[in-house]
Every structure is written in structure tokens, then in C-alpha cells.
Amino acid sequence: MKALVRWCTLLACAVLCLQVFFLLRIASFSLIPPESSSFERSQIWQVLTRQGRLPWRQEWVDQNRMSSSLKRAVLASEDSAFTQHHGIWWDSLEKAWGKNAKAKAQAERRAQRLGDAKPVEAKIVGGSTITQQLAKNLFLSGERTLLRKAQEMVLTLGLEVFLSKSRILEIYLNSVEWGEGVFGAEAAAQHYFRKPASALSAWESARLAVMLPRPRYFEQRPQSPYLASRAEVIVGRMNDVALP
Template sequence: MKAVLRWAGLVLLAGLALQLFFIGRIAAMGVVAPESTAFQRSEAWAQLAGRQGLHWRQQWLPYADIGDHLKRAVIASEDDGFVNHDGVDWEAVEKAWDRNARAQERAAQRLEAAPSRPARPARIVGGSTITQQLAKNLLLSGERTLVRKGQEFVLTLALEHLLTKQRILEIYLNSVEWGDGIFGAEAAAQHYFKKSASRLTASEAARLAVMLPQPKRFEKTPQSAYLAGRTRVIVGRMASAELP
């Protein structure tokens, strides 16, 4: 029993040390821009393991130098309550649960109606805020487990309490993936439109924002009807998007 208690104590201490490390990293980001994120490092390793080698585009822009069109477009597309929530949009989470439950039910009905057909997985949607996405990409792995989701929640609260909304959005826009080896707003603007992120039009900014959930897919299908239609929707929402 003593050995079990000793090991349990060591595990708790290791967990506490990890949380303190994460919180220290986040606090430092208030004044020092992160050189890379956990997601970026994972992508870099995947590139190095491939045939083409490492190809990487990223250039940090201060918050003031990122055009308001892109800020509004990303907020309108990814997290329209960004300036008002405390890191988690519980209403969006509830809606995502409902949509996923309905999708799973429809998938089960299709399987019951045609059991011989290959099963088509239900499309799962999330309700993650910009802060939650940043927490995941900055410091966590890509695995989907309850433990990792709990860690994401803790880091989300730390980001909201230790950094300003402007700083959170600044780090997010400078580190998020916008294609294969393309990270951050400036690299994306230069790659897709041959101009700085400060000079993007409303339509160009909206198109970049719509790419964010699946940037590698849309990089290969720039003429996608969905991409064009969703871009028009986001342009219409941008005027009401509140900036921090």
C-alpha cells in the first residue's frame, strides 16, 4: 500500500509540475512571441519524414499590422463571441453536441436501411473557441482523449486569465495553419494573394477565414463551391464582428 501511495504521490507531483510549466510558458507569451507551437513542430517532423523535406513559411506580424478585415473575418467564422466569453462558449458546445447527436442518429438510420453498403462516418463538428484552438495547438498533442480535453480546458482558462484578448488573437493569427507548411496570417496572405495581411480586402480575408477548419483541403480545391458560398456568408457577418 505504501508503494502505491508513493507512486500516486509522484504522479500527482509530476502532474502539478507539468501544469506549472504550462502556466509559466503562457505567462511568458504575454511579452515574448512563441517561436513555434506543438502542432507546428509535429507538422515539421512529418515533413522531414516525407520525401519533399521541410518547407515552411511564417512571418510574425504585430497585432496592429494585421488588417482588421482578417481579424473580423476569423472572429465571424470561428468564434463570433470571442470578446465576450471566458474561453469556452458553452452555448456553442451545446449546439455542437446536438448536431453531432443528430448526425450519429442519421448515420445509424442509413446503416439500418442499407446494411450492405459501406458505412459512411458521421461528420463530427466542434464548438471550440479561438482560445481553445490556441491552447490545443500551442502545447498539446493531436490525440483526442478525455485527459487531453481536460488539459485543453485548463490551458484555455490560463490563456484567458494571463493574456489579453488582443494577445490571444495576435498569437492565434500568427501561428494557425493555412496550408501545407503555411503558418500565420502574413504567410497565408502572401501565398494566396501576393500581398500583406494588412492589405487584404474583405472578400480575401473571408476566404482565408473559411479555410481554417481544413486548410490543406481547401488549398488543393481553391475553386470549391462551398468555399465561395461560405466566403459570401462570412463577408456578410464581418461588419458585426467585435474586435478586442
């Protein structure tokens, strides 16, 4: 019994130290931009493994060197309530939990019909704000489990406590993926439109914003009808969102 208590104590201390480490790193981002994110490092490894070389474009630019149209388009597309929540949009998260619970139940019934004894893992998807996406990209792996989601929420709250909304958006726009080996607004603007991020028009900004959920997919399909029609919708919504 004493050994179990000792191991539980050590585990709790290790978890606490990890959280302190994460929070100290987050606090440092108020002054120093992150050199790279966990997601970027995983993509570097995949590209190197697949191609044997590293075609990579990324350049940090301050938010005053980004088109306000791009900021508005990304918010309109990804998180229109960005300035209103504290990192977690609970209504959206509740809906995502409901959808995932329903999907899990359906998967379990299907597994029972097929006689599959393998348990169905609980996975949480959807309901992510820009702050949550940034927390995941900066620190976490791509797995979708309850434990990883819990860690994401802790990091999300840490980002909201230590960083301003404008800084969170600035880091997000400088680190988000916009194609294979294309990270950040400046690299995306140069890659797709041969111009700096500060010169993007409303239409160009909307096109980039629509790409964000599936950047590598749309990079290969620049003439996608969905991309064009969705960009039109985002252009119409851009003036309805507030910038931090």
C-alpha cells in the same frame, strides 16, 4: 498500500509541475511570441518525412500590421462570441458533448451488431473557441480523448487569465495553419494573394477565414464553390463581430 499512496502522490506532483510549467510558458507569451507550436512541430516532421525537404512560410507580424478585415473575418467564421466568453463557450460545448455521446452510442450499437469486442473510446469534438484552438495547437497532440480535452480546458483558462483577448487573437493569427507549410496571416497573405496581411481586402480575408477548418484541403481546391459561397456569407457577417 503505502507504495500505492507514494506513487499516487508522485503522480499528482508530476501533474501539478506540468501545469505550472504550462502556465509559466503562457505568462511569458504576454511579452515573447511563442517560437513554435506543438502542431507546427508535428507538421514539420510529417512534411520532412514525406518530401525530404521543408517548404515553410511563416513570419510573425504585430496585430497592427494585420488587416482589421482579416481579424473580423476570422472571428465571424471561427468564434463570433470571442469577446464575450472567457475562453470556453459552455453552451456550444454542451451541444458538442451531446453530439459526441449520441455518436458514441451509435458506434457501440454498430460494434455489437458486428460482434466487435473492441471498446469504443470516448472522443470529444466540436465546440472549440479560438482560445481553445490556440491552447491545443500550442501545447497538445491531435488525439481526441477526455483526458486531452480536460488538459485543453486548463490551458484555455490559463490563456484567458494571463493574456489579453487581443494578444490571444494575435498569437492565433500568427500560428494557425493556412496550407501545407503555410503558417500565420502574413505567410497566408503572401502565399495566396502576393500581398502583406495588412493589405488584405474584405473578400480576401473572408476566403482565408473559410479555409481555416481544412486549410490543406482548400489549398488544393481554390475554385471550390463552397469556399466562394461561404466567403460571401462571412463578408456579410464581418461587421457584426466586435474586435478585442
